[in-house]
Amino acid sequence: IEKHYSFSSQYKWSGVKFSKDVVIKSDSTNSNHRAGNWIFGAPEFVLSKEQLQKFQKYIDRKTAAGTRLLVVAQTNTDITHAAKLPQDLNIICFFEIEETIREHAKATFDYFAKQDVNLIIISGDNPVTVKSIANKAGISQLDKAIDMSQISDDEDYYKLVKEYQMFGRVTPFQKQKLIKALQDNGHVVGMAGDGINDVPAFKIADCSVAIASGSDAAKASADIVLSNNDLSEMIPTVCEGRRIINNIERAAVLFLTKTTYMSLLAFLFIFIDQRFPLFPIQMTLLGSGTIGIPGFFLSLMPNNRRVEKNFLKRTMSTAFPAGVTATIVVLLHQFNVQRISMPIELGSTITLYILLLISLSVLWLACRPFNKYTISIWLFSLSIVLIAIFFFPDLFFLQRIGINGIKYMLVLLGIILILFYSMRKISNKFIFSKINQT
Template sequence: MIPEGLVLLTSVVLAVGVIRLSRHKALVQELYSIETLARVDTLCLDKTGTITEGKMQTDSIVPLGGQNQAEIEKILAALSASLDDGTPTMNAVKEAFPNPPDWKCEKTVPFSSARKWSGACFQHERNYVLGAGEFIMREHFKIIKPQAEKYAKRGQRVLLLAKVKSLSADIVDPSGTIPLALVILSDRIRPNARETLKYFRHQGVNLKVISGDSPATVANIAEKAGLENAVSYVDASTLKTDESIKAAAEKYTVFGRVTPKQKLQLVKAIKSQNHIVAMTGDGVNDVPALKESDCSIAMASGSDAARTVSNIVLLNSDFSSMPRIVDEGRRCINNLQRSATLFLVKAIFSALTAIFFIFVSCNYPFQPIQFTLINAVSIGIPSFFLALEPNCERIHGRFIVNVLKKSLPGAFALTINIALLSAVSMFLGFTDKEISTMAVILTGYTELFVLFQVCRPFNTRHIVLFVSMAFLFVAALIKFPNLFEITPVTLPMLAALIVLMLFATFLMPVLYHFFQKVIFRKSKA
């Protein structure tokens, strides 16, 4: 009665899935994440490293207020030398201005995703910061914001270089801040980003781009990469309450100026709307959101903390491998649903039949060796092949409900057939061996009917599998009757079998309709 083979098959299928994913440079750290990934309907992306290559370049410097170009370049060179933190932004600045002046650095404030700027203090009260203008100058940034947005709308990243009175790790005093220049940088879009985003769009997966950059910049890059509805963007710095974040999570596609705390709030908000959420990230600031998501995916080039908490790690840090990973997850779960249906039909039927013969004055009609044949042709061999075949269909509904929808009709049909066979046999006076033979044939026929339903939609593999199992069952009964304790079929037995098999043929569709349209629809409602 216990489907012990299903436990082994599930372990084998998931283990094979892990091996196949490793060929796509994906390390699965949690086995259950394969199923979760297959069911994801919302994917939250970071712009850097997914849509773009994660490497930036300095395009130009725009001096403000008549500042000297050479002096600005000298300041940027000093900052990049002092703040050698390995971020893509600072690497781009350092590459553009590789010759720093001989200035003594007295203090540095490294970049933080929360404050969105970094800075350094040099001798003679020369304090400079580089970062997002909205966070450095706050409300005073509106004076130069139109000029910055002109570049942001082109998909370029705009940073503000400013001189400040004093340098604090917490906040910049905007009243004493002097804007010096706009630093214009750009990301390079991955060559395969468009195909990857197109795949998820066709699969019905909602994409949300979450970034700390300017929303106009992120939206422009996302639109160039082919993201649908990329023009629907919002500045997360304007979202002050949980309610506004929840409303924005449903309404917008692109989120800019997002803090680490807001990333976590966005993931929670999307999950609260009954979505299964996957999150990609690579930085320490992504860790809370990664832990909160249903399936977390980290880049191998990211931080140790992000890789540690993630369910899946992309070893080549290439987001374009995600479609193959999702397909593999769907293959595992779809095929397990099919195989589980075959196992549960037998398990439920065995339990119901055992209970039935406890309360009726009839002998149990089966011998253990007979179930060996039935299980082999209707469960063991088919489930092995079905579990490993390609299958990338979208997954709908819950696993156990999907399995029970297909297994319960078969199990009840088998039980009703055996009950009717017992009644008919008592009336016609069949011997125990004749009843056993008829039970084997009738059960095998009904189990093969269940296999027929599971194999739909048919392709060449499924046709070959079904025909082979049917042939094997018939051949075994004819070739080895003594082994399986089968007696020759008499004319009365044949007549009874034809009637019962026709009844089973009509009963199965009725039970399928009853369970799918009545029982499970009511439970869902």
């Protein structure tokens, strides 16, 4: 072997040059390999126009059936440029490669279609072949295909991805441009691939998925590697990702609510000539009974709800109004404590009840939509609170509030509901409506 011609994703062929005739002996035959350049690649890129016309019907028939065609050709003429192969190529044979559709391929694509995921195929192969294979795999909704080898470098990719769903004869950097154009169109893009040609696109995709049998470069660049080489594993992967993100959102609402009112109260009581309105053991009940314990179980709960944008907006639109409401009502209560000289422990008891009511209300909102798991978590949290109040009042420095205290609490409850509703409506209209981040 005198020279190797590495495969080019742009020109779709590779080759080798023999310096002299080579005879390979086997048990039954002797194969005579003539000296010169041997080319192996896609017929559309290797053959001359006359040769293509001669075999066009054969090529069209096979590609329409989903068969990948590769041609082997030989020439004694030197190759000076990969884009200009000699015109005197001798066609030796064609290789026909049939693709095997995996057992779970159709079910996988159907699942993502039902989840409103736009499936787009970007391939280096003939677009006619790609479309036929896609139909066999059950991806029938992709109608328009384009041959990217016919597209100029200054083409508007932003418009291309709006018009087409299948792209054939794509180079590595065209893949990268297509991914970028999809993102510019407002899509969150996940890309699956296995070759070194996918690496540039992997680097800018929002989530890149490689398979274990793929190239090392692809696996090193990917965010996820499917160890069993089966794309159907993306379904449980997506479900697990949804569970984690959605449950983090639920737990975040609880923790951000407490962070909001505790931060505001801690700051304000620096300037108020009163003690902090809670005992440490009461904050333990508040934190564990309505936030820590239910938040832990919520994080383990199955949750396949589709992930939505604006995580901060969706969490803070509940946590911020609840935290501000809790702060205002506690300050109002502290004003009454000082005005009527209410005992310290009774004042702390009512403060704790205020914060427990708001925290349980936020937990109620976080548990929606209700199912047997979420309603059990909310009832369990409520049980913890009630057990602490009725069975361990001395441990948590709780005082009986009596009939007058109950009436007082009902008034505060009405204030809480009005304030929380008003604060939520105002903050959503003037603050969180302007937040637009994922």
